[in-house]
Amino acid sequence: MSSDIHALSGAYAVDALDDIERAQFERHLAECEACRAEVRSLREATALLAEAVQQEPPAGLRDRVLAGIDTVRPLPPLTSPASAPLTPVVSSDADALGTPASSEASGSRRTRRRFPALVAAASVAAVLGLGGVVASQPWKDETSQPPSAVDQVLAAPDAESWEQRMDDGAKVTLTRSEKLNRAVVTAEGMPELTDEQVYELWLQHDGRMVPAGVMDGESGTLLLEGDPSTAEAAGITIEPAGGSEEPTTEPIMTFPFEQV
Template sequence: MKCEALIDYFNGTLNDKDRAAFEKHLAECTDCREELEELRLLTADLPFAAEPAEPNDGMKERVLSAVFAEEPVTAVEKTAPAPAPRKPARQWLQPLLAASLLLSAGANVYLLAQKEETDQQVAREEPATLAGSVQLAATEGFNGQAQASMVQENGHSSVILQANQLQVPTGTEAYQVWLINEAGDKVRAGTFNTDESGRGAVSYTMPSDDNWQMIAVTLEPTATSEQPLGDIVLAAEL
């Protein structure tokens, strides 16, 4: 625990774990104990920082009358001992402590505002729901299988495709996923490679302005194809 935690410890803004760690540090650090004492002395003077107000004549008369009406102190009564002089805080430390207090308070307000904004954002988020899933079958001459799941979340639709037992691509080859609408238009919905066992996966946020009829996976010569050039390996109707 570093000594800069002193201000937060004095303000009481540390959590239980950090407070306990700092108190352990405080027992071993003379400088921190002295600065903490000076900080307490500095803030103890705050109530006396206001300018003295002169009481009006009526108040003076009432106070003085009450004082002189009291019984005189007898010889056997002991006067209260004078309070011990307080150790004055180092003058150079006072502006630094005041600035640290201000920064600590500002940081706490900022963190609270950030937490409130995050909580509100989480509350606005909707849980993801499964809108449907299909099994993709291998076309003639190819092996493998895949499952495509359509997920609704926060007003958006996504497709998640998981494939296995595919042929492992060689060289620059890559698998690409395509969404096909009723007009035959094709949109690339992701590119993936497989591991040594022929397994691969990809996710894609689906455009919402088309009525998608089919999903297909092709083995492309490169990963940059904008339209399918290779053979269709897997396909299914949506």
């Protein structure tokens, strides 16, 4: 049990004492008006906490918090003033009889007794200040993902693009980043192929075409395989399903890298 029975008022208010402590504190409570007032205030505070209703946080709360997180300077921790040097106290007859030596000591005890009430009051103020909203804060954005390799190429500072169109309006754009040594092809509205055909991408090295990937459909984005930074050009052919090791048809598009 606590050496300061006044400190048990918070635990008593929320029924957190055992039978022995409760009996002892209730005997004290009958003689201490300060503790009775403190218990009443704590019980009122806990009753208000029970009225909180779980709701969805306001729309845009997370965005506003994250938008300002880089501009808010954390405050330094609160520290207590340096304690004054202790002065020896000469005992008096009053001290010997148990009379407090100064009002400072009794004030300190009152502060200790009021601390649980202040904590409870702060909790209530926080709940009421939020309009009774009790919700987990979405500080962690679990849906965010690092940029993909395709996104990195398209957003690279040295990215260069070349676009070609077919007579039927189909468009193919090749984007290459020499620094990342990656290239991306984006196709829109390519002519439909049979189930036995695919569009295959190629990188040209020393005049030889090297497989760089297969497009499954007539539109989409493909990260090329291989080494585009040392390639001379890129091309697209129509190949049997699954692709080929070497082109079996003439390229329907070529992208000379010296022009990209």
